Amino acid sequence: MSAMPAMSSNDAPRERRRDFPAAPDKLSDTGLTGDFVRDLLLKTLYVQGTRTGQQLSEFVALPFGLIDDELLTLQQRRFIEVRGTHGPNRGSYIFDLVGEGRARAKDAFEASQYVGPAPVPLLQYRERMEIQSIRHAHVTQEVLREGLSHLVLEDGLFEVLGPAVNSSKSIFLYGHPGNGKTAIAEAVSQMLGGTIFIPHAVEVDGQIITVFDPVHHEVIEEGPATPGTEGIWLRKDSYDRRYAHCRRPIVLTGGELTLDQLDLQYDPFTKLYQAPFQVKANGGVLIVDDFGRQRVPPRDLLNRWIVPLEKRMDYLTMHTGGKFPIPFDCLLIFATNLEPAELVEEAFLRRIHYKIPVNNPTKAEYLLIFQRVCENEGIAFTPEALAQIDRDWYRGHRIPPRACHPRDILSHVADIAKYMNVPARLSTDLVDRACRSYFLSNEQDHQG
Ligand SMILES: Nc1ncnc2c1ncn2[C@@H]1O[C@H](COP(=O)(O)OP(=O)(O)OP(=O)(O)O)[C@@H](O)[C@H]1O
Ligand SMILES: [Mg+2]
Secondary structure, rough: OOOOOOOOOHOOOOHHHHHOOOOOOOHHHHEEEEEEHHHHHHHHHHHHHOHHHHHHHHHHOHHHHHHHHHHHHHHHHOOEEEEEOOOOOOOHEEEEOOHHHHHHHHHHHOOOOOOOOEEEEHHHHHHHHHHOHHOOOOHHHHHHHOOOOOOOHHHHHHHHHHHHHHOOOOEEEOOOOOOHHHHHHHHHHHHHEEEEEEEEEEEEEEEEEEOOOOOOOOOOEEEEEOOOOOOOOOOOHHHHEEEEEOOOOEEEEOOOOOOOHHHEEEEEOOEEEEOHHHHOOOEEEEOOOOOOOOOOHHHHHHHHHHHHHOEEEEEEOOOOOOOOOOOOOOOEEEEOOOOHHHHOOOOOOOOOOEEOOOHHHHHHHHHHHHHHHHHHHHHOOOOOHHHHHHHHHHOOOOOOOOOOOOHHHHHHHHHHHHHHOOOOOOHHHHHHHHHHHHHHOOOOOOOO
């Protein structure tokens, strides 16, 4: 980690703190009611047993100064008691439930089993997403070229892809398999720098929706807050801990995606909701990979996004039937190796503004990919090997060259050499064996 910049967040004037959620000073800053926070504390004590004030504060992700008022109220109501202390201040006091409090905690569990960091009300979530919107992330020519430098792509692709990424809307990548669609989508996601704050949970009409998901959200414990906060170094205690400070999310879904996964997932036992993929992707990128391979017809899947894409707002349904609006703030990337015209009608495809073909490599591009893979694998490149593959396979079996072939063929060469206990090199024999085990010998050029 680099040295700490001169100015720390704690010295920053209050109004400059808009770029990150400042730790709440008082209950009203949280947007939650005293009842809600007290129930959360009771439930925490119920599942965790005795806890110090400081431990409770960390668990519910609210400053101790703020929860202490609620702890006092709970003591006065004889819901909790102090059982001892580890030190002189109330943060070190050990709290425990007593009779009435235990009954109250059980009632609170009936309503929702949620225990954990206090949620952020929907309104605050919306404001936060607006501040850290994906629209504030953009790429320049240099960033795009650098971020895709591990791939060999035609110049024309960069010219369309850059503006498409900066639209912060949707991109449709299509082309034959193995030419880098998934690799491009992932690389684009990674180059959208900056960090955002993702709430552990959002509260809507008293219901809890868990949003933070360690599978999709990469936490940054301490570091510079971006965008627009150069010089502000975030310490753990300087921001609202109800949020996790994360990289912009990258959520990748594939052929397993179903329509109901795009709505709230309700668990009737815990009475909790899981946020759908697009909410987890807010502030980042949602990749719908292998589009058209889902069990849902592509038309329905595309239809699902049209309104959210245009309004930048999605509507989710609670199990009670109530609907509420939630930000739809991600760059949506579809990737497919199916023919776009066969997937959906033009009228639908029109809604996805940027359609980018990812073509088979030219001869020169193929050569460059092959040379690079050789270098990475530590296998000496020979033009003869390339000529052999071209003659015997691309022309011999009329197989169209794909950008992934060099990587795949050379890994076969390495595997076979290891098995034969000989150094990996591009001998006629090894190349031939590699290709025989990689290509289907009856592959035809109907693949395009
Ligand atoms: N243009 C390229 N330059 C260099 N390497 C590439 C390129 N395209 C693909 N590769 C290599 O091939 C691998 C597979 O590519 P990728 O999975 O991105 O293809 P795809 O277009 O998504 O294929 P599919 O349609 O089958 O999903 C990449 O991880 C990379 O190693
Ligand atoms: Mg792919």
